[in-house]
Amino acid sequence: LHTVAQNIGVPCVVLEMPGWETFENEIKNNYDYIGITCNLVHMDTIFRMCLRIRELAPKTEIILGGYGIQSLGEVFSNDGELKGIADHICHGDGVRYMRALLGQEPIKNILEMQPSSSSNLSFLPQSESREGAGGGSCLTSGLGCPNLCEFCSTSHFYEGQYIELHDADALFDGLKRNLRRGCGTSIWDEDLPQKKEKMTRLRELIQNDKE
Secondary structure, X not given: XXXXXXXXXXXXXXXXXXXXXXXXXXXXXXXXXXEEEOOHHHHHHHHHHXXXXXXXXXXXXXXXXXXXXXXXXXXXXXXXXXXXXXXXXXXXXXXXXXXXXXXXXXXXXXXXXXXXXXXXXXXXXXXXXXXXXXXXXXXXXXXXXXXXXXXXXXXXXXXOOOEEOOOHHHHHHHHHHHHHOOOEEEEEOOOHHHOHHHHHHHHHHHHHOOO
16 A cells, blocks of 8 residues: 555555554545555455445545455355445556546556664664664566466456566665665566566666665
């Protein structure tokens, strides 16, 4: 959600695991859209959230995305039933989906500045001299995988496509940005070790950097 909010060019509010009071107070702002990330283990709570939006902000359109939406076909027998819960279902890349929904042109370079989490990546060096040192953040190198293994949810979610969000240079810039704010960084990409040219370029940038 943070990445989507940073790349659609309109004012956004992102809530992380809000309590019901916080969530309901935010709903009452009558936004044009409210997007919810679906996690399989939280689907019952997400359905309750959708129904509460319908009650408190009936003009707000609800967007569901995330890997959990793959379970919707098991819950709802037809689109009419699903419409009672959500107006839009985002399959695949959320940035591209939202920009298309808002009538915006696609963008090549994705901005990604994830907040630092409270969990410390202890195996990475941390500088106590940096303000707010500690914690970890994430960079998304790419989404999806073309292998389409039958057991893999994420590969099927992106329909066998690989969507690159950051090339090696952009990953390096993100790593340095996070290092300067005292964050360890994990890189999300299901097939990154297979991308020899990209990995070689990233290695060269890291090895040649004087900082």
